[in-house]
Amino acid sequence: MNGALAEPEHGMTAGHDVGRGLEAVFKPRSIALIGASDDPTKIGGRPLQFLQRYGYAGAVYPVNRKGGTVQSLPAYASVAELPETPDLAVVTAPPESVPEAIRACAARGVRAAVVISSGFSEMGAAGQALQQQIGDIARASGMRIVGPNCLGAIGVHEKSIATFSVALEAGFPAAGAVGIVSQSGNLGSYAMRVAAERGAGISRLLTTGNECDVDIADAIAALALDDVSSVILCCMETCRDGPRLVRALALAREAGKPVVVLKVGVSDAGSAAAASHTGALAGSDAVFDVVLRNGGAIRVPSIEQLIEVGLAISVVGVPRAPRGGRVAVLTASGGFGVLLADAASAQGLTLAPLQEATRARILAAVPFASPANPVDMTAQVSSRPELLAEVLDAVAADDSCDALLLQSANAFNMPRLRDVFLAALRRLREAHPARTLLVCSRAPREVAQQLHALGFPTVEGLDAACATLAALVQLGRQAGARPAAAPAPAAAAPLDARAFADEASAKAVLAAAGLPVLREATAATRAAALAAAQDIGFPVVLKIVSPDIAHKTEVGGVVVGVRTPAQLEAEYDALLARVTQNAPQARITGVLVAQMAPQGTELILGTKKDPVFGPMVMVGLGGIYAEVFQDVALQTAPVSEAQAEAMLRSLKTFPLLDGARGRAKADVAAAARAVASLSRFAAAHAHSVAEIDINPLVVLAQGQGAFALDALLVPSPRSQETEHHV
Amino acid sequence: MNGALAEPEHGMTAGHDVGRGLEAVFKPRSIALIGASDDPTKIGGRPLQFLQRYGYAGAVYPVNRKGGTVQSLPAYASVAELPETPDLAVVTAPPESVPEAIRACAARGVRAAVVISSGFSEMGAAGQALQQQIGDIARASGMRIVGPNCLGAIGVHEKSIATFSVALEAGFPAAGAVGIVSQSGNLGSYAMRVAAERGAGISRLLTTGNECDVDIADAIAALALDDVSSVILCCMETCRDGPRLVRALALAREAGKPVVVLKVGVSDAGSAAAASHTGALAGSDAVFDVVLRNGGAIRVPSIEQLIEVGLAISVVGVPRAPRGGRVAVLTASGGFGVLLADAASAQGLTLAPLQEATRARILAAVPFASPANPVDMTAQVSSRPELLAEVLDAVAADDSCDALLLQSANAFNMPRLRDVFLAALRRLREAHPARTLLVCSRAPREVAQQLHALGFPTVEGLDAACATLAALVQLGRQAGARPAAAPAPAAAAPLDARAFADEASAKAVLAAAGLPVLREATAATRAAALAAAQDIGFPVVLKIVSPDIAHKTEVGGVVVGVRTPAQLEAEYDALLARVTQNAPQARITGVLVAQMAPQGTELILGTKKDPVFGPMVMVGLGGIYAEVFQDVALQTAPVSEAQAEAMLRSLKTFPLLDGARGRAKADVAAAARAVASLSRFAAAHAHSVAEIDINPLVVLAQGQGAFALDALLVPSPRSQETEHHV
Incomplete structure (x- = not known):
């Protein structure tokens, strides 16, 4: 792909083949190993070692120029000489020999290749050229290529092993x-190894490396479309094609397979490290966040949490994910109860009060218990562990909570208590087959596996337990709701270059697209200015119009509160005189005469074209605070009015629009209409408009509307370039 | 203590005996077990079982009314009948018999008692009365009492076991x-068990339960003063006496023993749960945060992190704690490097660029390495692990980083790599004895212990590793700096009740204490108002003065911009007429004539007396945003001017005072003087003033000062009560 970013507009149609043809990687009937080494510990020898050791059932053909045998198998000098066409080629040969090998595979009709060899785009221009060659072969032939410079892939059920990972040693x-x-x-x-150590069964591993052909979206889609995976864990550093990723997430959603995403390279330091690591431009983290949320993916902040959440989802299953965030916490210790209450709150979970009948049942079983939520069963439950079953049943029967969290510091580590606790949990599962319960404990692995078999995930840390439960709640809520509908983007004719000339042109174009602006007119003479003011109605504002003046106030180019015809004539002359003196080189297009702006709450509103995901719309409270606190809401454009209102409501500063501290309620509906209009405009003109700034959008009191007071349209560099050539 | 809060003023002197007399708990020459059970698995039987099983060397005397033998030892019917006076009594008897037993211990001269029995203040009024009795005995006799309703205490070196904890089973x-x-x-x-499982050696465990006598401050101080502990881990739900806690933290600091604190009950849900758990009022979390920070304690957010940080400090030692936050990250994987860069940034650590010479040495050793920070040693280091020693030495020799973080997903789990890695780390320790290096790995316990013996702490999770390193950096910075000096509080004569009457009185009192205010005078007649205005200088503001009117603007009680004598006379009459009509019942004291306020940046400034820690001062940017974003700085009063300026600089909104976006720089020094003045006033009048609000404090441009525009003094309820009785 030569490092160039795919065009989103192109990708949107290209996304329909995402994930295509990757079954050959996971379910090949036969595998050729190109560059196979006789030394089973070398990178070129490990895939064959693993295939033989773990019992892959298909045919395996080492390809090695020297011929002879490789790890006891007869080797072939080239792909052309193989006795049959393999489904999959695993390439560990030196980089300079890879294009020829890949060409031979394509000619022979091999369906997919995993190129493990490194020495490609990560190694400068020469490597980049080699990578371009193999990518071109993939596109021309239809053969899928994983890598190069990747760790490879594994189909666990099929024991299809196309990797050199030491984890398999x-x-x-x-x-x-x-x-x-x-x-x-x-x-x-690492995620595969630790998840397996924690007791998870694995379906497939696919690492994409330099992504000359198969990208992370293909990888997600391949697992979304397979018949063995039920949850997809994804470590993503960057995305080279936004629409393909969106399409892959949609495929997973349609298949009912949750996608859990760890985005790597979030901080400035991390992004810088990611750039040096992969050579790919890491997208803006906030944009990724929106795209993942829109796509129904569950985003996690750490690799530990990726594994915990993946494991928990595989244990609980989507149908049993809790539909709400009301959690009942059960402990044998007040101290742990308080810590869990803190941790649950930090994750947005609530500790719902239990019903009176539930509390009575708990107290009947454990007289000294604290039956509020968190439920403190006290040390009693260590002396008489059989009480647990009754407390669990009481809480599970209470529909004022959506999920249970059982914490125990010691019980699962002591044989006497462990067996009684397991019996109680078995009874719970029988009596309440659909209940979600998460166990927070340092339980030994064999105990954890018994709990998992009952559908109860285990997490050791308190914070991690609550974060995992919150992820299950997010999953359950998504399963119970349809995604918010965004309007379909409509393309429009390219904008005339004059639209970008100045504020007045920008506002005129945006007003035509439905964005409310104040009445205004540009006048070239004093008489025209007077006529315009009389048409608009006094008082008015005068502003200089010039393509050369960005900051009008600084050159004395703005006059507010002009109230009479005489005042207008005097101020018109004075304005031109000041500007001529302060900016003698500036070309003066005219003077803008505008309706005097009523007071309101000021928002900043804008759009920006993300290089990967296309136009985004953002809105926040205006002024210096937006900068200090970065309290802005972001969405992919276009948005519906309902989505726009949800953006406004997500702001921490929304109370300031909603009548906080005795203020008048602002016209939120009008603000939402303005956001939606601007987003539609940005989406329709994605080819020619790079950025739009509305600062401020003034929102008046409820029922009185909103209007853009200033506007700036920035053309996309490509669009300008085109104009110059035309 | 009967639930009453100790007076901070009293506690400040009482704090000097904090931690006294607790050696008898940890190093007793003999122990009486009051209520000892013959059944070694019962709560009353476990302490004796453990003492015998683990080989406590001193004499042990079971006390049991029935006499005979208890777990093979002769039992005594009462404390009076014991053959010698034991140093320590461990009480597991029923609650109603505890006061008599404690009285007998005090009479006999027993130095300390650990009351494990429950059924005290956690069980209502009757239990509270029992607890009051034993607390009174402690105070009258000088015998120290731990508990009641506690898990007990352990002196690990001495095998002094006064607990029933199942963790010892x-x-x-x-x-x-x-x-x-x-x-x-x-x-x-739990912390003791997990820390021990992770390889830490334990000195002492002390749990304080209901705290009838020994409180958490005593517990911290006892370990600060002992000769075996080097780091103190503390789980704290509440503090009943602020000055004692402050004193205990100071003792630990003087002893060079870091205190790591997990504050339990941080969220609203957690605080509510804490209240139901201990019956104690949880203090404001922000106040705790300030007190812990001032005291040099390291605050951690979870019990997992408490253990990690405690373990790391015990492994690294205070002298080797890094003095700064520049970290060099070493991995064999770009992906992990990026994750660690993210995690380090989130913890406030920086990935400093390495020196050119260092990068050259790394590349000479590993040609395909990425020598930037994070350093990616690539899979090469798995094939040729001996390269690690050279890379480690190059980075350790580079003084552009304060600490090293070495991450490995697999190496410490594979014998071939593990031994080479350990050898490299041994070489590093020899060549760089003072270097801090933290290992992030799922290393098996025996490998971790070898690393710990070399002074290299191990942490499994990536986020946890960076959080632990950040705690070590905090420790190193504190060890290298003296704590900020707060001025000594000075008590002042109680305020006259009239100070609380209205804004004018409040401002007069505060102006006398050094808080700048605008020139103003209260006038009772139109002529007096005119004279005042002529004295102050036009333009002026007029405000109604009335003890019955809180919101002057709402009754038309404020006129701004009065510019001439004639205007003043007219507005004076109009003001009184409006107020009389709008608030006919209000008593009118007069009309305030004040200097017209110049424009500036508005701060909110205030003090509030915390029930546990005494007067606190807070400052933040004014207006609605302080509320939405809670961007305020808090400190214990009084503060010095330097501390006050540090508070201002800690605000996220400080750039708005510091000339952001082309604003004029504000007079930060004047604002700091105002904060310091107010804090001194609040501390001096802590007896009579509950709360002060200055809203706004207007800060003018640099060199032009600041002034309080409005002020409110709220008397403390007790102070008002006293006045009513006088």
Whole structure:
């Protein structure tokens, strides 16, 4: 792909084949190993070692120029000489020999290749050229290529092993439903190893490396479309094609497979490190956040949490995910109860009060218990652990909570208590098959696996337990709701270059697109200015119009509160005289005569075209505070009016629009209409408009509307360039 | 203590005996077990079981009314009948028999008692009365009492076991230097168990339960003064006496022992749960934060982090704590490097660029490495692990970083790599004995212990590793700096009740204390108002003065911009007429004539007396945003001017005072003087003033000062009551 960013407009149609043809990587009937080494510990030798050791059932063909045998198998000098066409080629040959090998595979009709070899775009221009060659072969032939410079892929059920990961030296993961995709090979294989150690069954691992053909969107889509994965864990550093990612997330959503995403490279330091790591431009984190949220993905902040949430989802299953965030916390210790109450609050969960009948049942079982939520069963439950079953049943029968969280510091580590606790949980599962309960404990692995078999996920840390439960709640809420509908973007004719000339032109164009502005007119003479003022109605504002003056106030180019015809004539002359003196070089287009702005709450409103995800719209409270506190809401454009209102309501400063501290309520509906109009305009003109700034959008009192007081349209560099050439 | 809050003024002198007499709990020559049970698994039987099992060397005397033998030892019917006076009594008897037993202990000269029995203040009024009795005995006799309703205490070196904790059923912790104090018994024993499992040696555990005598401050001070602890881990739900806690933290600081604090009950839900758990009022979290920071304590957000940080400090030691936050991250994986860069940034650490010479040495050792920070040693380091020693030495020799963080996903789990890595780290320790390096890895316990022995702490999670390193940096910075000096509070004569009457009186009192205010005078007649205005100078503002009118503007009681004598006379009459009509019942004291306020940046400034920690001063940017974003700085009063300026500089909105976006720089020094003056006033009048609000404090441009535009003094309820009785 030569590092160039795909055009979103192009990608939007290209996205329909995302994930295509990757079954050959996971379910190949036969595998060729190009560059296979006789030394089973070398990178070129490990895939063959693993295939033989873990019992891959298909045919395996080492390809090695020297011929002879490789790890006891007969080797072939080239792909052309193979006795049959393999479904998959795993390439560990030196980089300079890879294009020829790939060409031979394509000619032979190999369906997919995993290029593990490094020495491509991560190594400068020469490597970049090699990578371009193999990418071109993929596009021309339809053969899918994973990598280069990747850790490879594993189909766990099929024991299809196209990787050199040292994680497999210690053992092969149990087959299951947790799928893992990652741009970084190390993160992907680490997640696989730890998830397996924690008791998860794995379906597939796919690491995409330099992404000459198969990208992270393909990887997500391939697992969304397979018949073995039920949850997809994703480590993503960057996205080269936004619409393909959006399409992949939609495929996973349609398949009912949650996608859990760790975005790598969030901070400035991290982004800088990511750039040096992959050579790819890391997108704005806020934009990723919006895209992932819109796509129904669950975003996690750490690799530990990626594994916890993936494991919990695979244990609980989507249908049993809690539909709300009201949690009942059960402990044998007040101190842990308080810590869990803190941790749950920090995750947006609520500790709902239990019903009176529930509390009575708890007290009947454990007289010294604290039956409020968190429920403190006290040390009693260690002396008489059989009480747990009754308390659990009482709470599970109470529909004022959506999920249960059972914490125990010691019980699952002591044989006497452990068996009684497990029996109580078995009874709970029988009596309440649909209930979500998460166990927070340092339980040994064999105990954890018994709990998992009952559908109860386990998490060791208190904060991690609450974060995991919150992710399950997010999943349950999404499963119970349809995604917010965004209007379909409509393309419009390119804007005339004059639209970008000055504020007046920008406002005229935006007003035509439905954005409310004050009445105004540009006058070239004093008489025209007077006529305009009389048409608009006094008082008016005068502003200089010039393509050369960005900051009008600084050159004395603004006069407010002009109330009479005589005043207008005098101020008109004075304005021109000041500007001529202060900015003698500036070309003066005229003087803008505008309606005097009524007072209101000021918002900043804007759009910006993201290089990966296309036009975004953002809104926040105006003034210096937006900058200090970065309290802005962001969405992909276009948005509906309902979505725009949701953006406004998500601001921390929304109370200032909503009548806080005795203020008049602002016209939120009008503000939302303005946001939606601007977003539609930005989406329709995505080709020619890079950025729009409305600062401020003045929102008047309820029922009185809103209007853009100033506007700036920035053309996209490409659009300007085109004009110059025309 | 009967639930009453100690007077800070009283506590300040009482704090000098904090921690007194607790050696008898940890180093008793003999122990009486009052209420000892013959059943070693019962709560009353476990302390004796543990003492015998783990080999306590002193004499042990079971006390049990029935006499005979208890767990093979002869039992005594009462404390009076014991053959010698024991140093320590451990009480597990029923609550109603505890006061008599405690009285007998005091009479016999027992030095300390640990009351494990429950059924006291946590169980209502009758229990509260029992608790009051034993607390009174402690205060009258000087015998120290731990509990009641506590999990007890352990002196690990001495095998002095005064606890029933089930954590000891699995084994006894190794002796070491990590001390643990906790109000919650379960949190304390969990921290001890997990820290011991992670390889830490433990010095002492002390849980304080209901705190009838020994409180959490005593517990901290006892470990600060002992000869075995080097770091103190503290789980705190509440503090009943602020000055004692401050004194205990100072003792620990003087002893060079870091105190790591987990404050339990941070959220609203958590505080509510804490209140139901201990019956104690949880203080404001922000106030705790200030007190802990002032005291040099390291605050952690979770029990997991409490253990990690405690373990890391015990491994690294205070002298080797890094003096700054510049970290060099070393990985064998770009993906992990990016995640660690994100995690380090989130913790306020910086990834400093390495020196050119360092990068050259890294590249000479590992040609394909990424020598920027994070350093990616690539998979090369798995193939040739001996390269690690050279990379480590290059980075450790580079003084552009304060600490190293070495991450490895697999190396410490694979024998071949592990041994080479350990050898490299051994070389590093020899060549750079003072360097801090933290290992982030899922290393098995025996490997972790070898690393700890070299002074390298280990942490498994990436975020946790960076948080732990940040805590070490905080420790190192504190060790290298003297705490900010706060002025000594000076008591003043009680304020006259009239000071609280209205804004004018409040401003007069505060002006006398050094707070700048505008020139103003209260006039009772139109002529007096005119004279005042002529004295102050036009333009002036007129404001109604009435004890019955809180919101002057609402009754038409404010006129701004009075510019001439004639205007003043007319407005004076109109003002009185409006107020008389709008608030006919209000008593009118006069009309305030004030200097017209120049424009400036508005701050809110105030003081509030915390029930536990005494007067606090707070300052923030004025207006509605302070409320929405809670961007205020808090300190204990009084503060010096330097401390006040540091408070201002800590505000997110400080750039608005500091010339952001082309504004004029504000007079920060004058604002700091105003904050300091007000804080001194609040501290001096802590007896009579509950709260002061200055809203706004207007800060003018640099060199032009600041002034309080409005002021409100709220008397303390007790002070008002006293006046009513006088």
